[in-house]
Amino acid sequence: MVFRTVLQVCLIWLVSCAPASAAQARIPVRVGVFDNPPIVTAAPGVPPEGIAIDMIRWVAEREGWQVTYVPDSFDNLLARLDKGDIDLLAVIAYSDERAKRFQFSQQSLLGNWGMVFRHAQADIQSLPDLEGKRVALMRGGTHSQALVELSKQFNAPFTPVYVDNFPQVLEAIAERRADAGAVNRVFAALNAYQPDLAATSIVFNPVFVHYAAPKHASPALLAALDRHLAALKADPQSAYYDSLRQWLEATPSSRALRWLPWTAAAVGSLLVLALAIAGLLRHQVRRQTGELLQRADQLQHEIEQREQAQAHLNQLAYFDSLTRLSNREGSRIALNRMLTRMQGTDERLALLFIDVDRLKNINDGLGHGAGDLLLQQIAQRLQSVLRAHDHLSRFGGDEFVVIVSEIGETGDAELVASRLLQSLAAPIDIGSTQIYSSASIGIALYPDDATSMETLLKHADTAMYQAKELGGNRFLFYHAQQTERVVERLTLDTRLRQALERDELLLHYQPIVALDSRRIVGVEALLRWNDPERGLVMPGVFIPAAEDTGLIVQLGEWVLAAGCAQLRDWQKQGLADQLTLAVNVSTRQFEGRRLVKSVEQALSRSGLAPECLELEITENVMLIMNDDVRGSLDRLREMGVRLSLDDFGTGYSSLSYLKQLPFHTLKIDRSFVSKIPGQAGDTQIVTTILALANGLELQVIAEGIETQEQYDFLRGQGCQFGQGYLMCRPQAADSLVAMLGRKALFWQQADVASVQQYAPD
Known part of the structure; x- marks a missing residue:
């Protein structure tokens, strides 16, 4: 009897302890959440919901996690993640800077764009319109920092108004504490119907949303998320796509108005009660029925608003607002x-x-x-x-x-x-x-x-x-070879940036000669790259890559500084009192009026007089002509700097621009010079350019002169200046010193053949 009693007590103890043991076996996981609907909805007093939460719950059920949600502002959650106070952050945009602080899941949850909303009365349509405005930004957000950087590139600085989350961004706009604000595209659509808000055409910075863990935490949690997310994404019928459809495409009644069944039940109860006491409270029934009908109309209106928001959300998520095509x-x-x-x-x-x-x-x-x-x-x-x-x-x-x-x-x-x-x-x-x-x-x-x-x-x-x-x-x-070429191009870009840092660049100089007297009147600075592995690299190899990447701006500034310093040094030696320095300029150097600042700095540091510098600008400047470019050209002319229109006749030239813009010189492209005087068409083009320049009172330089016949023809047609292998090839500064002391250049006809083997520079 005693044994049976003891056995019963043990069984009861085992049964009572079993749930506790099972609960203890579950892995505790603290998940940081902030209000960022519909990816995460973290309203006070309500369990969090959204796409990110659906995936965490799905994985937690299969991995045995005991999830605890920690709501806070995004900025505070980042600090908690740094300290290890939370195990996971439910939603965070990836960036290289953040990857130094945290571990990121390899699988992204979804892609997202930044959008700018404005107050309905604010005149903001494009990014330059943000200049001087107040712009609400979520503190610590990737899109916030991206918009700040983008505004700097467009020279449109604004005043940031920092808040803790996206709902507060829209509140700041509605309350006129900000003229505009940046949110992500998914959140934007849910609020697009608000009367005080209007979407702008500013869409920027595509980012991918991930889960994140502390830098030195075990990778097990993120590895589990990656494993399950990869499998879910591979199956179009999985819970992942169900969640996307629910939160991005479902009708509002399925999630946004969860209190509707309770309201309906209350309405039914009221009607039953009204019927039961109809005789005594008939006037109250009529009053309550009117209120209920009014409430039903309100509910219907709210449902329609939500449906409009969902339709707009789908449009933002999958379609381009400008072209109406898929995005x-x-x-x-x-x-x-x-x-x-x-x-x-x-x-x-x-x-x-x-x-x-x-x-x-x-x-x-x-x-x-x-x-x-x-x-x-x-x-x-x-x-x-x-x-x-x-x-x-x-x-x-x-x-x-x-x-x-x-x-x-x-x-x-x-x-x-x-x-x-x-x-x-x-x-x-x-x-x-x-x-x-x-x-x-x-x-x-x-x-x-x-x-x-x-x-x-x-x-x-x-x-x-x-x-x-x-x-x-x-x-x-x-073709597979194209991939190899892309890799080569990327390698070239990297090595070229290193060349700038390692002082591997140098200048060669080609004399510009007065055709009537054969005197050297100037030199053109030509960039070379002394690659330790490949030797001297010509600009045709690396300049196109520099143009594409924007590195041409830094290269151009280096050429300006080095060339001005060299000419000033020659002047101090008494070798170049009457010489000008010609420097090629890329159209990209005009951005933000940067060219004027670069020239002022180069002249100031070198001590070179402005009239000794001539900037050679290609005809493509006509394609980017605006107030900033025109203002830069005018400012350079006011400084005394000479302006030359390079490669004239090969690109886009507007005669009206040519008449209005402050150029001093036209340069005839070598492609025309190489075919004179033998080919009638090119000969006619050259004589026309000379006549045009004479009518506009512009000087002319012919480049690429390689034969005595070309020289004699150009001189006979009134061309004042020229450069080419007939007179002198580009040379290093040290090699050119002896030539600078001469009053005139002399060459023999026999020398012409020796230089024609070289391609024009």
């Missing part, structure tokens, strides 16, 4: 669906990556409004030549992507690419201005070039850049 996310979803459907079949697909040529010149010259109109018309033209089942999207900026399905052979993709280029051949009217546009197209084929979405996009993008390097307005198919 980057919509394009990726469409491509992924097609590739999933085509797996295991013999079907083929072509992906065309399109980049509009020289859009930056349009934006700089005519303004971003003109650039937007151009993109809209380009989108319409591209769409007009595609088949109904082909998919066109705006991938971002000046890039479009076309998915061409149902192709039988490579020629089908080639035919589509040819039609796309042809659609852009005719000029496009932007107000009263006609613009000629073109595009560079890269083509990758499925399954020939790749079978995954990411690789297919990468290969098409690589082929597009190769087409752009070849001059644009063409298409190219992807």
Whole structure:
């Protein structure tokens, strides 16, 4: 009997302790959350919800986590994550700077763009309009910092008004504590219907949302999230896509109005009660019924507002507001669906990556409004030549992507690419201005070039850049060698930046000669790169890469400083009292009136007089002509600096601009000089340029003179100055010193043959 009693007590103790033991076996996980709907909703007193929370709960059930949510402001949560006070942060945008502080999940939750909202009465449409305005920003947010940096690039500084979360950003705008504010695209759509708010066209900084853990924490939590997220993303029917549909596409009644069933129940109870006491409270029934009908109307109105917000959310999430085409996310979803459907079949697909040529010149010259109109018309033209089942999207900026399905052979993709280029051949009217546009197209084929979405996009993008390097307005198919060329280009860019830091750059100088007296009147500074591995590298190899990356600005400033210092040194030696220094200038150096500052600094540090410096500017400056560029040219002329229009006749020249702009000199391009006096067409062009310059009272320099016949012809036609291998090849500064002391240059006819083996510099 005693044994039975003891056994019963032990069984009861085991049963009572079993849940506690099981609970103790679960892994405690502290998850930081802040209000960022619909990714995370963290309202006070309510359990958190949203896409990120759905995924954490799904993983927690399978990994045995005991999740505790820690609500706080985003800034405070970052500090807690640094200290290890929380184990996971539910939503954080990835950046290289943050990756130094925290561990990030390899799998992103979703992609997100920054958007700028304004008060309905604020006149803000584009980024330059933010100058001097008050802009609400979430403290510590990636989009906040990105907008601050972007405003600096556009020279449009604003006053930040920092708050703790996105809802407070919109509150600041509505209460007129801020003129505008930055939020992410997903959150934006839920609030777009508010009467005091209006969306602007400023969309920027695509980021990817991840989970994060403390830097030195165990990677087990993030590894579990990555493993499950990767599997869920690979299955279109998984809980991941169910969550996206619920929070991004579901009708509001399924989640936003969860109190509606309770309200309906209350209404029913009131009606039953009213019927029971109808005889006594008939006047109250009528009053309450009216109130209920009014409340029902309010509920219906709120539902309609939520439905409008959801529709707007879908538009922001998957469509481009400017062109009404699918955006980057919509394009990726469409491509992924097609590739999933085509797996295991013999079907083929072509992906065309399109980049509009020289859009930056349009934006700089005519303004971003003109650039937007151009993109809209380009989108319409591209769409007009595609088949109904082909998919066109705006991938971002000046890039479009076309998915061409149902192709039988490579020629089908080639035919589509040819039609796309042809659609852009005719000029496009932007107000009263006609613009000629073109595009560079890269083509990758499925399954020939790749079978995954990411690789297919990468290969098409690589082929597009190769087409752009070849001059644009063409298409190219992807080849493996193109990837090698891209790697070489990236390596070149890195080594060129290092060359600037390691003082591997040097200048050679080519004399400019007065054709009548053969006296040296100036020198042109020509950049060289003394690569320790490849030796002396000519500018044709590295200047195009520097133009693309923007490094040309730093290179140009280095050439200005080094050239001015060298000429001043020669002057101190009594070798160059009457000489001018010609320096080539890239159009990119005009951005932000930076060129004027660079020239002022170079002259001040070297002590060189402004009239000794001549800046050679290509005709492409006409394409970016605006008030800033015109003001820079005028300021340089006022300083006394001479201005020369380089390579005249090879690019875009407007005679009205030529008459108005403060140039001193025209340079005839070597492509014309090389064919005179033998070819009639080029001879006529040269004589016309000389007559034009004479009429405009401009001096003329002919470059690339290699024969005595060219020299004699140009001199006979009244050309004042020239340079070329006939007179002197470019030389290092030390080699040129002896020549600078001469009164005139003399050369023999026999010397001409020895220099013609060299290509023009």
